[in-house]
Amino acid sequence: MTADSDDMARIDGQAVALPEAMARAVEILTSARQPLIVGIATDVAGARAALALGAVSGAVVDHVGSEATMSLVLPLQAVGGFVVTPGETRARADSVLVIGHSALQIMPDMAQALALAAPPPVAMEPGARRVLHINPGAMPLAGAELAEFTGLSPLALVSLLSARAQGHRVNALQATLTEGDRVAAWLAAAHYGVIIFNPQELGALAVEALFRLVALLNRTTRFTTLPLVPSASAETFKMVCLWTTGFPGRVSFVRGAPAYDPELFDAKRMVAHGEADVVLGIDGFGEGLGLPDHALAQIMLAPCLNGKARRPEVFIPIGQPGRDHAGVLFDAATGTLKAMPAAAATSRPSAAAMLETLRALALRKGGAPC
């Protein structure tokens, strides 16, 4: 490490000793009127520490990927739903329906991971798996039957399928009706069907309609869904936030006890509307904070400064979970949290360690509102 290397702590771009940067960060954080803790691209320990720091600094805490998370959370909160793990899909689903063009971007190895070409080993009736891909765009799933609905919004598409599955009349072009009936017949022929989709691509309302359709199908046969989450750290944060605050994200500690509001505590919205004055960002995987351009004071925890749009007031270098240090992260293959040892251990500190130190310093400064 050179004297001015990329993983030095910095204040206004100047390399400084870590304690100096930490002290400056706490000063900024504790004098803020409305701090935001954002990004939170980190592991379980980092998410825990971010929420604990949020609690002592009266912050609003929002993950960079929460827009995607909320497109699944909000429909579940509205109408409930049916969900299955990838492992059980592979073992059991005789019928797999993929909706949309982005599912394969999230899960490029879907055919292999779910062994789609092989018959499901524990299915009721032995036989090949049926795979249907609706509106695949430029990325059709290899080996799948295809269906194309042009000019329909995701909500209109799901509504059409629901209507035709129930034999209801629908006003639509003949081609659309024919295609809709083909898919409805396909759904009806499933014994254990799984619908794979990206909630963010479909949008919350279409996902809600999809869960209603799945509930309807379950009156006679078995159906469930495998929603694909694009970000492991977003899912990790959601889980940690649920057990630490009771809420799935977008929480505020302004009044001490956590409050949840999926619209009000959207960090992007708050920055755009000037409702915050300090941003503390945690970017453990170097993917950015996803915020609109702003001139707010910024404290940044990241593996390096590369590619950061704007020079933060304070930069604190951290390691990447599962690479520089061990950690626990959501694992898409299992659909749950998984322990990951350090793949290439370094002495870079974890986000959790830095956030816990900031919290201790903030408490010593008496910055706690509660």
Place this chain on the structure above:
Amino acid sequence: MLTRLQGGRVIDPTRGLDERGDVYFEDGRIVAAPSHIPDVTLDAAGCIVMAGALDIHSHIAGANVSTARLLLPEAHRAHKARPATTWLGDIGFSAAETGRLYAEMGFTFVVEPAISPQQALHAHLELADVPIIDKGLLAVLGNDDVCLSLIRDGAGRAALADVVSATLAQSRALGIKVINAGAAAAFKYNLRGFSLDDVVPHYGVSSRAILEALQQAVMDAGVHHPLHVHANNLGLAGNVETAKATIAAARGLPMHLAHVQFYAYGREGARGFSSAAAELAATINAHPHVSVDVGQVMFQPTVTISSDIMRQFNGLGEARPRKGIILEGEGNGGGVVPLIYARDNFFSALQWAAGLELFLGITNPAQVFFTTDHPNGAPFTAYPMLLALLMSADLRDEWCASLPAEALALTHLPAMRREYSLNELAIMTRVAPSKLFGLSDRGHLGAGARADIAVYSDQSDRAAMFGKAKLVIKDGVIVVRDGKARADYFGRTLALAATPDATMVRRLEAHSQALYGINYASFDVPAFALPQSHGFEDIACRS
């Protein structure tokens, strides 16, 4: 540092003790009356002193509990749009609140009873963030391809015992639970009902065969806690027959039946739904090798969290608010369905009465365990009032006066005058649970026990008394004072020190790869994954 807890009414049934006296502790353990002068004296005059209480069945952590949190943001005080009735508004629904609220009632150990082995790490991470109390979990088997295939193939006792040991070791569990044996698997083949002699399609294995095989395997693997059984046909009219058949299926061997209130129903009355609790209590009294917990219903909105996905799916129509989540996984999965138990509702009132009938009808307080199946019958915050109801026939009369007479007429509750003594409560909530889990240093105040102590100021309002302990001591540390807990103390998670058989682990690895395309080790719970505040306490297996 030697501490004297002075002048309280000490109730310790293990030593036949119910008298004014002192309790001494040093270095986290109870010690006999010492010869030297104590460093600290705590005044317990006018107080009742018992060991810390143990809860053997409370859904406090893991994927299904978190799904309930996700489903019900309206459960919280702080949610923006607070509805008139608040689902679990008083439990906070976070790991931190769970530990605090349990401790303030004098509880020092709680078992989360339903964790899929695949979700064990998630559950342990949550439990690690539950402060003050000690924790443990039960791993769920019996609806998974491994168990069903082994039973179908007649693999034999040893193989199933090896699966149990490997699961306990990987999940860091204290015991094994089976939930509606075979039904979650059968539901995946589109069956909508499942009884003891029904057969899982594709496997050709009956619920009874799964139950018997796992009961034996748990004993063979040296697990203290007998197989924890959530039976078939939960909540259905006439299901007392299922409960009796399940008790008979135990064949004289140890078995624990969970939340039996939900199986205490006959078919009498205009609605074909009546209490059969007296009949069930008589059966339990005649089978001392069987233990049960009640799963008492109390009147308030709550949410049901269960890995009995067939039952949860069938119950979606009763959801209030009208929504529920059904998760399916490699084994049981889980279903989350919110409900309202209301005083003026015939079914709620009958369930409430049936639960109390069981408490009062089962003669041995060491055979019946104190639970609401949190949050399925009621959140655990209802415990103080439930304890008061057990202790006072007059209080029960007061409650009965406001309930539908039609429901009460189908129960024996109004005629039951038994009142639990403090000694019996101490047996039910302290002595028996520690024995059930083989924890010889808990549940009593004898020398060598952990200094886990609950001190209640003796008052006639028993609900107030049990709601906010005057003092709670955990491992010799004062964690609650005047009903207020400190949040910076952490207990441990108890796990059975099971030794997995290497051949079986290799077999499970191969199975997981072949069927699910997943490394078996993905579900490990390594120490490095847990926060520093967390520690495991290894419990030796039964030899």
